[in-house]
Amino acid sequence: MERQEVEERVRKVLAEQLAREPEEVTLEARFEEDLDADSLDLVEAVLALEEELGVKIPEEEMDGVKTVGQAVELVLAKQGQAA
Amino acid sequence: MSRVALVTGASGAIGRAAAVALARDGRTVACAYRSGDAAAKETVRLVEEAGGTAQAFAVDVAEEASVDELFRAVEAWAGPPLVVVAAAGVNRDGLAVRYPLPEFERLLDVNLTGAFRCLRAALPAMLRARWGRIVTVSSVAGLRGNAGQAAYGASKSGLIGLTRSLAREYAGRGITANAVCPGFVESEMTAPLGDKARRRLLEEIPAGRIGAPEDAAAAIRFLASEEASYVNGAVLVVDGALTA
Numbered sequence: 001m002e003r004q005e006v007e008e009r010v011r012k013v014l015a016e017q018l019a020r021e022p023e024e025v026t027l028e029a030r031f032e033e034d035l036d037a038d039s040l041d042l043v044e045a046v047l048a049l050e051e052e053l054g055v056k057i058p059e060e061e062m063d064g065v066k067t068v069g070q071a072v073e074l075v076l077a078k079q080g081q082a083a
Numbered sequence: 084m085s086r087v088a089l090v091t092g093a094s095g096a097i098g099r100a101a102a103v104a105l106a107r108d109g110r111t112v113a114c115a116y117r118s119g120d121a122a123a124k125e126t127v128r129l130v131e132e133a134g135g136t137a138q139a140f141a142v143d144v145a146e147e148a149s150v151d152e153l154f155r156a157v158e159a160w161a162g163p164p165l166v167v168v169a170a171a172g173v174n175r176d177g178l179a180v181r182y183p184l185p186e187f188e189r190l191l192d193v194n195l196t197g198a199f200r201c202l203r204a205a206l207p208a209m210l211r212a213r214w215g216r217i218v219t220v221s222s223v224a225g226l227r228g229n230a231g232q233a234a235y236g237a238s239k240s241g242l243i244g245l246t247r248s249l250a251r252e253y254a255g256r257g258i259t260a261n262a263v264c265p266g267f268v269e270s271e272m273t274a275p276l277g278d279k280a281r282r283r284l285l286e287e288i289p290a291g292r293i294g295a296p297e298d299a300a301a302a303i304r305f306l307a308s309e310e311a312s313y314v315n316g317a318v319l320v321v322d323g324a325l326t327a
Contacts, residue, residue, distance in 0.1 A: 048211075
């Protein structure tokens with residue numbers, strides 16, 4: 001999957017999961033501060049991303065992920081591994 | 084609507100009665116057991132006799148890979164279980180002063196960590212469904228001390244802490260987690276008691292009888308029901324007033 005497609009799909013899933021308008025879910029948006037997501041929201045978002053994009057994201061790798069852009073990078077990295 | 088229920092310890096007395104009770108509520112019941120093929124098959128037969136659908140699944144809740152395989156198998160069979168009754172447990176009594184450490188660790192690994200393995204595996208599907216019913220089978224031994232039950236009591240107290248934490252974590256997602264604390268119930272765990280011990284027990288129980296597995300199952304069935312959606316983090320004692 002191309003970077004742009006991954007980006008679009010991640011943002012779409014996150015917008016749905018976090019009940020946000022798609023335009024709010026920018027790459028720079030921070031989960032906690034900008035999107036008002038708590039830890040459980042994030043876990044659910046990860047579950048949805050795993051399901052939608054067919055990747056496996058280990059819990060410990062979520063630690064450093066604070067923004068939507070970082071989530072996109074993580075999904076891209078995981079996709080590379082799966083391929 | 085028939086939701087899939089998973090009962091661990093389904094070859095045991097309380098697990099079996101719970102499986103039958105859940106089937107009466109229209110649940111499709113996955114009956115998980117570790118040993119005792121014949122007992123598990125008997126549970127399936129009783130569920131079917133009650134008009135329900137069930138299948139037996141072998142699992143060792145002390146093994147993460149085995150638990151993962153259980154969930155894969157149940158999901159392939161009927162879909163992800165959104166009702167989970169954690170009734171798998173073992174016991175070995177002994178005074179703490181000489182209790183073997185490996186036994187202590189083993190008991191916690193099965194009774195407490197085993198429940199955690201299963202519930203953790205069940206939660207993703209419950210979160211997706213925004214609906215779930217978790218019922219853990221604790222014990223009055225988790226509420227008050229019993230001489231000779233340091234390990235068992237610790238595991239059963241631990242289940243209460245686990246259950247209540249889950250209730251708080253997922254209450255906002257339509258998932259409830261409650262514990263049932265049976266008192267003395269006729270089961271493979273109380274069967275070895277001698278007549279004298281039994282008489283002494285009866286003197287202690289205000290209800291004047293030892294509980295039936297169905298007494299515990301009735302509480303489990305309630306906590307697993309649609310109607311119990313606002314009962315969350317509760318510890319329901321089913322003990323004939325033993326601890327009242």
